[in-house]
Amino acid sequence: MDILPQVLISGASVGSIYALVALGLVLLYRTTHILNFAHGDIGVFATFLAFVMLQSLGLSYGLTLVLTLSAALIIGMVIYTLLVKPAKNQSHLGLLILTLGLGLALWGMNALVFGTDNKAVPPIIPDRPLRLAGAAVSQLSLFTALFGVVLMTVLWALLRFTKLGLVMRAVAQNQEVAKALGIPVRQAMLATWAVASVLAAVAALLFAPLTLLQPAMMLDPLSKGFVAAVLGGMNSLPGAVLGGYVLGMTEMLVGTYLLLEFKASFAFLVVLLVLLLRPHGLLGRAKVKRV
């Protein structure tokens, strides 16, 4: 039996999670040049909130989703206003370290408030297997993949066609000049952090039903998401999604046909190769400095 269709489909299923994580990371990075190490922990916090709403408060999934994503939005804005904006060291490295600290603090808070024991989170739609080209596709994976593509399109359209998007792109190019020109930089940053946090929440909410919810849940997907973002080009949203799928499929192909133990290492090797040939990632654009 040829399992290649199954390998590819499972690879895409894994890739869709990486793509979602990468999307959030890239959105924040392209506007603020901050690598957010707390991205996973923000998502986990939001998922814990969802768990409490579903289990203890008995709310419906729809209402829970709305409330959780709204909470994520607010958390993003709070992080920017209370932590990022007042930070003394506004260099890229300084803010990166700040996000590292934020991640640790959030981890501790999640563990303290919600506990370290494993919890089960139900999926947004039932995880039923469907058949496609002789392979099993999970209904939930299809949803995740589709949702990722839709989100990417919406974000891309936001950046391309709206005023807010224009402001975010201006801030990404040169924050100082944008400020000098009277562009509302602060609003752009607030919006970026808010949306990135919502993306973190979405990725975690779609991943949690596949495993058990506990504070360290997003560590593995986060590191893969970083790799996917780098692979696709850190300033390209479609690149993030493409990077996610390429990473997922490579992992599956290497793990199935080559050596399972080296699947992660081999995937990173592929990334290295891509970066050697295309230093800015698959879809990234080189930054041209005009003199």
Add this chain to the structure above:
Amino acid sequence: MKRLLLAGFLAVLFAQAYAEPGVTDTEVRFGNWGPQSGPAAAWGTVTTAIEAYFNYINAQGGIHGRRLTLVSRDDAYDPARTVSAARELIDRERVFAFVGGVGTANGLAVMPLVQRHGIPWVSPATGSVVFAEQSGGLIFATFTNYVIEAALLARHAVNELGVRTIAVFFQNDDYGREGLRGLEEEVTRLKADGVNVVIRDRVSYERGAMVMTVQALRLAGSGADAVLIYSDPSAAASLLTEFARLDYRPQILASVTLLDPTLLAHPGMQGALFSSFLRLPSVILGPGQGDPIADYYFQQVTMQFAPQIARDPFRAGAGIGFAQPVVEALRLAGPELTRESFVAALRSLDGYSEGLFHNLSFVAGYQGNNSIQLLQMTPQGLRPASDWLSF
């Protein structure tokens, strides 16, 4: 006169330095580490349970007038952090002995320290064979080891459930590889007895990883009747979710480390066969089905002194079970407590079954517990699937 005072003062200082660490007339201090954070954090409950049992004993006046104190550190299931935690417990906290300590790789990292400082260690909270094998007269294992456990699980599956093809899913470290070894040794024995059983695939994952799609595909591709799992609960849950997506429903054989209340509720766990080295209470096995000793300690210790861990009665029981031989040995060692007398008291334990282990005995060696009971997950919950089995 001044010289006499100075000499006396120095003598007292020397006496203190050479006095038994961690022991005073009113207190004896035990060291412990556990994952309060990280991927295995659910196992932090064991530390809480040990402390609850100590508090239970203290509420009755302690042992020979001494109250028991537990000093614990979080190592996040990271062996590097376990080493620094152990150093702190030895050098700064000056503990008398270690009790518990979750994690195979974690415990292995700390063993050289234990040997070097001559610290007795009771109940490493891991089923690795190494602790009893390299005990050096200091380490007393009460957790039936993974090699025996895997062998008994496989034996039952083959003899009682008619399984003929097995695959194994294991964490790529000493913990997982001991499960693999137990399976391989048992399959060799069964084949020698003329039973035609085959290991179809051996699939591993790295500690901390949570995405198991590749592993699931490989295992499903093997088509094995049964899959033996030596992993952490999150990895197992991910694997079972992927199995369901691929419509692969093998007989699951699970190590005791997977007795996690949330994992048990996973639909993929229905019909799974588990191992337990511990007596289990009615709150796990159903009304009237629990072991009376387990029920007693669940009510008197967990519910009274640590009700917040009652939702995880297995790990709560494990902590109590780990602590019981410590208390028993303190009792036997008498009021003159030294590490030597403590170790001698432990070695004298034979047929100790008043605690949560079926039968604990250290006269013949340092692996004190060699029994397990098999349980099966049914729609009504966990039910006994065998009597106490000994290897």
